[in-house]
């Protein structure tokens with residue numbers, strides 16, 4: 289045999305062995321390892337698992353919600369959980385291609401995993417290269433030293449109460465514009481119908497664009513629209529399995545992804561250049577990101593242009609979608625629960641009267657805060673939190689091998705009757721009269737070192753918008769509304785949220 293043929297055959301054999309190891313032997317070994325510890329799940333079979341996973345989400349999209357129990361919709365948003373938890377218990381393993389996943393159902397373990405993320409054993413999960421395009425190079429997706437550096441800069445830009453309070457007039461102005469548009473839509477009639485999710489998404493894009501990009505916000509808004517297209521393409525990938533190298537294959541969708549990515553980066557770069565010239569932008573987020581800051585050792589540190597672009601891309605996803613979801617579901621829930629709508633309106637009128645909302649008054653909106661918390665419990669905009677075991681680790685009595693992906697199905701914890709009582713699926717804001725008793729049971733903003741940086745901003749934004757709507761309109765769900773929450777990265781109403789608004793006379 290010619291030596292070259294021999295060498296080629298040798299490498300081919302090595303490749304086949306490696307493939308067999310990754311695709312067959314390693315997953316079966318992990319499965320055996322979990323089963324020995326009494327943790328069960330669907331048996332590993334690459335092709336079958338992928339097919340079943342995709343079929344589960346397709347079926348979820350077609351499934352309905354019982355109108356007499358509208359908050360019982362876990363089967364639509366986390367179909368893998370309803371399918372497997374019934375059979376195997378709340379902690380079970382499942383498969384993402386050959387990658388083992390373990391769903392953790394115990395609040396003590398969840399608390400420990402989230403609070404120790406980044407400290408050696410647990411880390412943020414890795415994203416596939418296509419999903420990474422969406423946000424993963426910014427604070428949300430980074431790990432290690434690079435993440436600490438980004439988080440320090442974004443934290444001082446975003447987690448700063450005086451700065452957030454200074455944005456309140458912008459929030460009020462954007463909401464006023466939206467309500468003026470609604471009045472035109474009403475056209476003097478007593479009531480009018482509207483798809484509120486789209487409206488609130490536009491408003492949320494307007495607000496985050498203004499706070500992020502100051503006077504250049506219309507260009508900023510265009511970037512967010514492009515990001516939205518990218519998000520729909522990315523949610524496709526998240527539900528299937530990524531094969532290495534696929535991002536380079538010039539499929540129709542990949543070509544769209546490349547085009548969007550190029551356009552987004554160019555647009556943010558243009559914004560950064562124009563922002564540098566304009567002193568009036570000193571309040572906006574982009575300026576904070578562009579300003580050097582002192583690190584804990586007193587040394588100056590600063591993001592470079594590409595890093596700033598990545599952060600701006602992340603803000604779209606982290607800041608716009610999530611807050612818009614929270615508001616959409618709060619409006620739907622209040623439309624379904626007229627008693628709570630009346631109580632909330634009474635409180636808003638008592639606290640704010642007919643004056644413009646100001647930051648210091650918002651703390652007095654106790655019922656509105658409880659309503660928002662109950663909405664975040666039943667409809668958490670981020671229904672899943674993912675981590676990975678950075679090395680072999682024992683948590684509780686479970687030994688988890690390195691590189692296993694850890695799934696925390698927040699929404700299942702939030703709907704669990706053993707945690708929240710038999711009425712877990714009922715809308716009852718009174719449960720938030722006091723803070724939840726355990727840190728691992730209410731996780732709309734995550735927990736620990738990676739907790740949401742925009743939490744304060746999001747809650748202030750939600751309180752202002754909801755209060756201003758409640759003051760002006762009463763509302764009910766339209767007969768055309770079909771209740772169908774579904775997961776497209778965040779929790780969205782599949783067929784929109786059609787609401788009928790009636791003007792409240794003075």
Ligand code: HEM
Pocket residue numbers: 427428429439442446602603606607608610611614668669670673674731732733734735737738739740741742743745746
């Ligand atoms: C209701 C609105 C929001 C919800 C429910 C929400 C939810 C979350 C959750 C669950 C996480 C943690 C993810 C994890 O642990 O893996 C997170 C992280 C983050 N959020 Fe939010 N978020 C909201 C609004 C915002 C806003 C308005 C911003 C800012 C524009 C923002 C910026 C971030 C950032 C930068 C992170 C990453 C933090 C890190 O990894 O260090 N979020 N958010």
